[in-house]
Amino acid sequence: MTILAVVSGRMHYVTIDVKGPLMLRTRALALAALASTTFALTACGSDSMTPGGTPTSGSPSALPALTADDALKAMLPDSVKSSGVIKVGIDPTYAPNEFLDADGKTVKGMDVDIFNAVAAKLGVKVEYIPAGFDTIILGVTSGKFDAGVSSFTINAERQKQVNMIQYFSAGTQWITQTGNPKKVDPDNACGLNIGVQKGVVQIDDLKARSDKCVAAGKAAINIGIDPDQGKVTAGVVSGKYDAMLADSPVGLYAAQQTNGQLEAVGNIYDAAPYGFVVAKKETGFADAISKALTAVNGSGHYKKALESWGNASGAVTDFPVNPIK
Numbered sequence: 001m002t003i004l005a006v007v008s009g010r011m012h013y014v015t016i017d018v019k020g021p022l023m024l025r026t027r028a029l030a031l032a033a034l035a036s037t038t039f040a041l042t043a044c045g046s047d048s049m050t051p052g053g054t055p056t057s058g059s060p061s062a063l064p065a066l067t068a069d070d071a072l073k074a075m076l077p078d079s080v081k082s083s084g085v086i087k088v089g090i091d092p093t094y095a096p097n098e099f100l101d102a103d104g105k106t107v108k109g110m111d112v113d114i115f116n117a118v119a120a121k122l123g124v125k126v127e128y129i130p131a132g133f134d135t136i137i138l139g140v141t142s143g144k145f146d147a148g149v150s151s152f153t154i155n156a157e158r159q160k161q162v163n164m165i166q167y168f169s170a171g172t173q174w175i176t177q178t179g180n181p182k183k184v185d186p187d188n189a190c191g192l193n194i195g196v197q198k199g200v201v202q203i204d205d206l207k208a209r210s211d212k213c214v215a216a217g218k219a220a221i222n223i224g225i226d227p228d229q230g231k232v233t234a235g236v237v238s239g240k241y242d243a244m245l246a247d248s249p250v251g252l253y254a255a256q257q258t259n260g261q262l263e264a265v266g267n268i269y270d271a272a273p274y275g276f277v278v279a280k281k282e283t284g285f286a287d288a289i290s291k292a293l294t295a296v297n298g299s300g301h302y303k304k305a306l307e308s309w310g311n312a313s314g315a316v317t318d319f320p321v322n323p324i325k
Contacts, residue, residue, distance in 0.1 A: 063300050068123030072295075075288035076122060080146055086119060089136035089145035090128045093228045094197075096253040096309045097151045110249070113305035114167060114296075115149045115276065121292040132227050134199030137162055140277050146285075148277035151247055153201045155272070159322045163286040164275030166323050167293055168306075169314045171268035172202055173251035175236060176243040178263045184243045186266045191219035195232040195241035198225050202245040205270070237261055249311045256310075273316065273323060286321045293319035 073081065080086055090107060092098045098109040107128045119126045128149075131139055136148040140162055154164045176184045184192060190213035196202050203225065210221035224241055226232050233254050235241040246254070248268045255262040278285045296302045297319070306312045 063304060066117060066120040066296065066299065066301060069121055069292070069295065070123070072121060072288045072292055073123040075284040075291075076124070077146065077282055077285055080124060080285075084123075085125050085127050086122075087127050087129060087144075087146045088115065089131045089139045089148045089150065091133040091136065091150045092128075092130055093230050094133075094151055094247075094250055095230075095257075096311070097247075097250060098149070110168075110305060110309040110311055111149050111151060111274075113308065114293075114302060115147075117296040117301040117305065118276075118289055118292040121295050122288060132199075133197065134227075137277060140279055143279070146278070147289075151250070152275055152277055153247070153272050154275040154322075154324055155201065156324050158275075158277075159324055162277045162280055163282065163321055164277055164323075165286055165289045165293065165321050166273040166275050166316060166319055168274040168311070169271055169316055170247045170249055170274060171271040172205060172245055173248040173268050174243050174245055174265040175233075175251045175255055175262050176265050177236060177239070178260055180263070180265055182242040184265050189213075189221050189243070190216075191221070192242040193222045193224060193240070195224040195226065195235045195244040197229040197232055197246070198227045200247075201272075202247075206245060233262075249309075249314060253310070275323075283321075290319045290321050 090098050090111075092100050092107045092109075094109075096109050097111045098107060100106065101108050107130070112128070116126060129145065131145075133150055136145065136150055137152075137158065139145040140148045148162070151170070152158065152164065153170070154166060158164060174184065174186045176182065182192065186209075189209060194206055196206060203223070206221055206223050210223065214220050224232070224235065226235070229246065229250065232241070232244050232246075236244050237258065243265060244251070252264060255264055276289055278289065293302065297317070303312065303315065306315050
């Protein structure tokens with residue numbers, strides 16, 4: 001069966017052959033050592049993009065190596081051009097979009113594969129720096145990070161703070177234990193314990209639903225917020241939460257990886273685009289990323305990255321900067 005160990009707040013899926021909730025294999029884990037370690041992670045935006053996932057049967061065969069576009073590289077901030085590296089803030093707790101590999105330090109996932117292809121087209125490398133999801137945009141605006149890559153849903157409020165370059169479309173999905181033992185109804189979750197990751201748009205969704213419960217004379221929704229999506233998912237498995245809300249690719253991947261322990265409830269709703277994040281003043285950088293995305297879409301590398309993680313249904317065909325008007 002496939003189970004999840006949460007190590008230092010990270011999800012690690014393992015498979016064991018036994019007879020026999022999301023995301024436990026019975027074996028000792030070096031929790032203390034991992035918990036005290038902070039990783040500065042580097043992934044190369046090389047000319048050859050190798051997605052980190054297991055390609056599906058429909059994935060295209062090997063693609064030609066990506067070559068850098070000097071005109072796009074010239075649009076990068078001077079600091080990036082001189083260093084040859086884009087420093088990226090990322091919260092690697094959101095599988096399959098961005099998460100840690102089994103070694104506990106290498107970041108992989110759909111977003112990583114796409115951005116690595118973008119970096120290859122820009123002729124630079126990428127240094128992925130782990131950060132709390134709700135701190136990344138501040139890190140970009142303060143200059144700590146050159147960019148943010150972490151499944152950011154594009155909305156008007158975020159666009160006021162940073163430039164956002166569209167690259168994917170996702171919705172919201174509810175997830176509960178298989179069989180829905182608590183009879184969770186997304187449209188009537190009053191009084192239930194619902195988990196969600198800190199800083200995500202689904203928090204506003206839950207608060208609005210809870211307010212309706214209270215207005216109707218019913219119990220409020222008990223919203224459990226955690227910085228780590230892996231812990232939220234584990235909370236549903238253990239029964240701490242009756243259900244969770246997450247972006248659709250994340251929720252569905254989590255359910256898939258538990259070997260039948262979790263399942264989706266209701267339909268995907270509130271579809272919205274994801275965006276890569278750069279500072280508001282870096283308009284040239286934003287345009288360069290947009291043009292690079294267009295190029296890797298045309299080369300097939302964008303499609304390959306999505307298919308490698310089972311997310312082809314979220315593909316977009318345009319990559320505008322700040323699409324929310």
